[in-house]
Amino acid sequence: MSTRIAFLKGHGTENDFVIVPDPENTLDLPPAAVAALCDRRAGIGGDGLLHVVRSASHPEAQHMAAQAEWFMDYRNGDGSIAEMCGNGVRVFARYLQHVGHVTEGDLAVATRGGVKAVHIDKTGDVTVGMGRARLPEGDVTVSVGDRSWPARNVNMGNPHAVAFVEDLAHAGDLYAPPPFSPPAAYPDGVNVEFVVDRGPRHVALRVHERGAGETRSCGTGACAVAVAAARRDGADPAVTGAPVTYTVDVPGGTLVITERPDGEIEMTGPAVIVAEGEIDADWLENAVR
Numbered sequence: 001m002s003t004r005i006a007f008l009k010g011h012g013t014e015n016d017f018v019i020v021p022d023p024e025n026t027l028d029l030p031p032a033a034v035a036a037l038c039d040r041r042a043g044i045g046g047d048g049l050l051h052v053v054r055s056a057s058h059p060e061a062q063h064m065a066a067q068a069e070w071f072m073d074y075r076n077g078d079g080s081i082a083e084m085c086g087n088g089v090r091v092f093a094r095y096l097q098h099v100g101h102v103t104e105g106d107l108a109v110a111t112r113g114g115v116k117a118v119h120i121d122k123t124g125d126v127t128v129g130m131g132r133a134r135l136p137e138g139d140v141t142v143s144v145g146d147r148s149w150p151a152r153n154v155n156m157g158n159p160h161a162v163a164f165v166e167d168l169a170h171a172g173d174l175y176a177p178p179p180f181s182p183p184a185a186y187p188d189g190v191n192v193e194f195v196v197d198r199g200p201r202h203v204a205l206r207v208h209e210r211g212a213g214e215t216r217s218c219g220t221g222a223c224a225v226a227v228a229a230a231r232r233d234g235a236d237p238a239v240t241g242a243p244v245t246y247t248v249d250v251p252g253g254t255l256v257i258t259e260r261p262d263g264e265i266e267m268t269g270p271a272v273i274v275a276e277g278e279i280d281a282d283w284l285e286n287a288v289r
Helices: 031-038 086-098 219-232 281-287
Strands: 004-012 015-021 048-054 070-076 105-111 114-120 126-132 140-144 147-155 159-164 191-199 202-209 213-215 244-250 253-259 264-269 272-280
Touching: 004 086, 004 281, 015 031, 015 086, 031 048, 031 070, 031 281, 048 086, 070 086, 086 105, 086 114, 086 126, 086 219, 086 264, 086 272, 126 219, 140 159, 147 219, 159 219, 191 219, 202 219, 219 244, 219 253, 219 264, 272 281
Parallel strands: 015 048, 070 105, 159 191, 202 244
Antiparallel strands: 004 015, 004 272, 048 070, 105 114, 114 126, 126 264, 140 147, 147 159, 191 202, 202 213, 244 253, 253 264
């Protein structure tokens, strides 16, 4: 390990990330190291970490190297591995543009949830092709205190439980994962979205992300919410034959989600690089002991 490790800090609708460039996959980043870097008091601070690796250099992404040069090796703030992060992909693309690896226009990013098509717009927004949602069968319930709600099970490459509520305050403090049932619905945990209506095709959410707690935004969560809202509203594009777009307010800003008749979902929103610097490798080594 070198004595200094480059890093950047970025966010997408205030879902923030530590970015660690490592094109040849030479850094050892065990869960404890990731958790130390994402610690908001003793580390750099972030909801998660974007480990930037060339697909050909990472064993989990080599099979995608012909489609996407870069692999987003995403980690949650507690160091656990996640399949996908929608806001993270936008920030990942902005980083690639920031350092000159790509320019405005189209690119592909490899993730554990597959290869994602990305478009960097001249306006500064980034659009990500999020793939199709899966809607597992079975009833799901989520609870906070003495309240409980039916939830829609939506999988966006990672699992979500979407509950429509009367007031976002009913979600409580979201420090701990909201209980859900049945346990078999989400054997590896779940991201839970609490949703209220703001107007026609306009909703707002709060979210507890597994491995991170409540975050200011969740891209896959916003997509899951739009899918659940479209089914609730009788606007399933596969049925109507017309695309449907929802504006989704998150605590950190606004995302625009469009689902097309073929099931493909696109998410558009901002992505910002706010800082760059160096990590002291000795500090990091000591932090994981």
